[in-house]
Amino acid sequence: MTDRLRVRPLTGEEVADIYERCVTFLSTKGVRVDHQRCLEMMHKAGAQVDFTTNQLRFPRDIIEAAIRAAPRSYIFAARGGRPDMVLPHPKGLFYSRTGTGGRSYIEPATNTYRDVSLADVAEVAQLIDVLDGLDICAYPTPRDMPEATADIHALKVLFENTAKHIMLQNYSGESLEYQLELAVVMAGSKEALARRPIVHTLTGCLTPLVLQDVFAETIIKTCEYGVPMGLSSLPSAGGTSPVTIAGTVFIAAIEILTTLVITQLIKPGLPVYGFPITFAIDMMTGRNRQSSAESILMAASAIQFVKEALKLPAHTYGFGTDGYIPDAQAAIEATLRGAMISSAGADILGGAGQLNVATAISPIQLVIDDTIAPVLRRITGGVKVDEDTLAVKDIWDTVPGSHFLERTHTLKHCREVLRTDLLSTQSREVWTAEGSKDLFTRAREKYQELKKTKMRPQPVPDEVRREMEKIVKHADAHMVK
Amino acid sequence: MASYEELQQGVITADEGKVEDLVRQLLAAGNNPLDIIARGLTAGMAIVGQKMKTGEMFIPEVLASAHVMAKGMDILKPLVGDKLSSIYIGKVVFGTVQGDIHNIGKKIVSMLLESGGFVVIDIGVDVPAAKFIEAVKREQPDILALSALLTTTIPRMKEVIQALSSANLRDRVRVMVGGAPVTQSFADSIGADGYAPDAVLALERAKQLLD
Numbered sequence: 141m142t143d144r145l146r147v148r149p150l151t152g153e154e155v156a157d158i159y160e161r162c163v164t165f166l167s168t169k170g171v172r173v174d175h176q177r178c179l180e181m182m183h184k185a186g187a188q189v190d191f192t193t194n195q196l197r198f199p200r201d202i203i204e205a206a207i208r209a210a211p212r213s214y215i216f217a218a219r220g221g222r223p224d225m226v227l228p229h230p231k232g233l234f235y236s237r238t239g240t241g242g243r244s245y246i247e248p249a250t251n252t253y254r255d256v257s258l259a260d261v262a263e264v265a266q267l268i269d270v271l272d273g274l275d276i277c278a279y280p281t282p283r284d285m286p287e288a289t290a291d292i293h294a295l296k297v298l299f300e301n302t303a304k305h306i307m308l309q310n311y312s313g314e315s316l317e318y319q320l321e322l323a324v325v326m327a328g329s330k331e332a333l334a335r336r337p338i339v340h341t342l343t344g345c346l347t348p349l350v351l352q353d354v355f356a357e358t359i360i361k362t363c364e365y366g367v368p369m370g371l372s373s374l375p376s377a378g379g380t381s382p383v384t385i386a387g388t389v390f391i392a393a394i395e396i397l398t399t400l401v402i403t404q405l406i407k408p409g410l411p412v413y414g415f416p417i418t419f420a421i422d423m424m425t426g427r428n429r430q431s432s433a434e435s436i437l438m439a440a441s442a443i444q445f446v447k448e449a450l451k452l453p454a455h456t457y458g459f460g461t462d463g464y465i466p467d468a469q470a471a472i473e474a475t476l477r478g479a480m481i482s483s484a485g486a487d488i489l490g491g492a493g494q495l496n497v498a499t500a501i502s503p504i505q506l507v508i509d510d511t512i513a514p515v516l517r518r519i520t521g522g523v524k525v526d527e528d529t530l531a532v533k534d535i536w537d538t539v540p541g542s543h544f545l546e547r548t549h550t551l552k553h554c555r556e557v558l559r560t561d562l563l564s565t566q567s568r569e570v571w572t573a574e575g576s577k578d579l580f581t582r583a584r585e586k587y588q589e590l591k592k593t594k595m596r597p598q599p600v601p602d603e604v605r606r607e608m609e610k611i612v613k614h615a616d617a618h619m620v621k
Numbered sequence: 622m623a624s625y626e627e628l629q630q631g632v633i634t635a636d637e638g639k640v641e642d643l644v645r646q647l648l649a650a651g652n653n654p655l656d657i658i659a660r661g662l663t664a665g666m667a668i669v670g671q672k673m674k675t676g677e678m679f680i681p682e683v684l685a686s687a688h689v690m691a692k693g694m695d696i697l698k699p700l701v702g703d704k705l706s707s708i709y710i711g712k713v714v715f716g717t718v719q720g721d722i723h724n725i726g727k728k729i730v731s732m733l734l735e736s737g738g739f740v741v742i743d744i745g746v747d748v749p750a751a752k753f754i755e756a757v758k759r760e761q762p763d764i765l766a767l768s769a770l771l772t773t774t775i776p777r778m779k780e781v782i783q784a785l786s787s788a789n790l791r792d793r794v795r796v797m798v799g800g801a802p803v804t805q806s807f808a809d810s811i812g813a814d815g816y817a818p819d820a821v822l823a824l825e826r827a828k829q830l831l832d
Contacts, residue, residue, distance in 0.1 A: 243802050244804075253804075287776050311771075346722060346723075352722060376725065378681070379725045379729070380725050383681075421680075423679035423680055423681060424673075424676050424679055424680065424821070425819040425820065425821055425822075426680055426726075426729045426730075426733075426819050426820035426821065427818070427819045428801065497801070499801060499802060
């Protein structure tokens with residue numbers, strides 16, 4: 141029996157080799173940290189800091205202690221009676237996460253682009269809330285809000301419109317403070333938030349090899365609140381990282397290991413995961429691509445590295461396309477990427493609903509990705525082989541030439557067969573009689589139906605709502621110039 | 622006997638040794654340095670530009686050609702003196718707007734602009750509006766190019782354009798904007814003169830803006 145279908149792009153020796161090279165790099169060359177307080181904290185914790193060049197180095201023992209200190213398993217909590225998500229997934233499967241940071245909203249009726257509004261953020265959150273294939277909610281960037289506080293407004297609206305766990309992407313250290321205060325209000329207290337984290341944060345490096353101010357701030361604040369954190373690296377092969385697959389994986393590995401060590405030095409035991417988000421530059425146009433063959437293979441390899449060398453849960457895009465509208469390219473790229481990334485062992489498949497290299501969000505694509513997710517889960521779940529699933533007795537009892545439809549064994553297991561409501565399974569005659577609708581039309585209709593019948597705001601107690609409004613108002617007053 | 626065609630080929634194939642040799646041979650044979658630049662080096666680079674547009678050459682290959690052309694120029698520059706400016710088709714001041722420290726997009730576009738015959742003054746990342754204004758006054762470029770990668774920093778582009786207007790410089794320079802979150806409609810909405818969705822088209826658009 142396989143727990144899970146696995147694709148391992150790298151051999152065990154290659155993973156070990158990359159890890160050794162990371163340790164050598166971090167102990168001899170290191171990375172630049174543009175944050176004085178963080179450097180001082182690292183110096184105090186035993187790291188080697190060159191305060192003239194801001195270069196930070198870690199000896200091997202500190203690196204290995206940090207890897208041991210990071211928890212192997214922890215939870216993401218949701219609200220509204222939804223079960224906690226245990227990472228890694230107890231069945232060896234994955235959780236899905238929706239697209240973050242997009243500035244464009246793709247109109248469901250016309251496939252045209254326009255700026256994301258705060259009302260769109262609410263609508264997308266309500267849609268995500270009712271799509272069972274999607275587990276973790278993130279937000280696009282509302283353009284009708286002040287830029288300095290757009291992420292704070294977006295989070296408040298998310299709390300008001302979905303009970304699902306939320307991934308924060310803060311645009312500044314200051315805005316993260318406000319976002320975490322919103323989460324505290326929602327969770328009841330700072331302790332309750334740390335115990336059952338309804339949000340988690342993201343940090344990362346400015347690739348190549350710089351920990352910039354906002355990411356250092358994010359680490360320090362997240363450690364203070366004790367919520368889980370994703371450790372991202374966003375290399376762009378041929379641009380900010382080597383053009384080769386291995387070279388880009390190496391850069392991502394160094395950067396993720398860097399933030400892993402920093403977090404565990406500041407707060408040993410803080411739940412973290414590795415988040416390699418690999419892009420590849422198109423060598424003809426210079427455009428970034430998230431779902432080229434190379435970017436998919438880089439991500440799969442980096443996921444394997446995070447899981448096997450760092451022993452952390454891992455997250456990367458498992459959806460998303462370089463195309464512009466929900467079309468065949470979007471479906472091909474999201475599915476190829478999802479199949480490869482889920483098989484590589486990722487615990488979270490991100491980027492559902494995102495198009496145009498993670499710059500746009502589409503409700504239609506969310507509906508389609510919600511359909512792909514359970515198919516991927518079913519496939520990567522692997523095969524169970526035992527006396528019962530082999531149907532040994534039934535096969536022995538079978539009269540040659542008969543059938544299995546009436547067997548008790550079939551009745552017992554028939555609900556295990558995955559059905560999706562969006563993919564065609566009826567006869568062509570029925571399909572024709574129903575108007576010969578393609579996948580995109582069916583997805584659009586499903587979205588419209590959900591909007592009419594199921595999508596609605598979350599119940600939020602008045603005092604919580606008032607408290608959140610106060611926080612957002614304070615943020616606007618202090619951060620918007 | 623060295624020929625301009627051979628020199629062009631040297632630029633196209635990014636053969637540094639060959640280009641330096643040919644430049645020296647052409648000089649020794651009594652050719653005018655400005656001719657060697659125009660009919661050899663930049664003519665070769667023009668072919669490279671064409672090949673980039675049609676997808677025959679990739680960006681790293683174009684940059685290698687530009688690098689080799691610059692090596693040839695290094696030999697010729699001291700010999701042409703103040704006539705050098707005549708070989709550039711335009712001047713660009715380029716920076717990433719305030720709050721944004723992304724360099725790579727600007728770098729790629731800068732290198733392609735240089736390869737296309739522009740002289741580019743790179744004023745760095747996280748550049749406040751006042752510094753753009755200073756640079757425009759000092760350098761008097763044909764084009765001011767603004768880059769941003771973050772969704773939160775592209776509004777800074779509008780502030781730079783407003784600052785140009787306040788300083789009565791707006792009609793003295795064309796403004797180009799670009800970066801992942803930038804769109805044509807955004808460029809139009811802030812009153813920019815040019816936008817391109819990728820680096821190759823940025824060079825084309827920059828050339829159009831000179832007309």
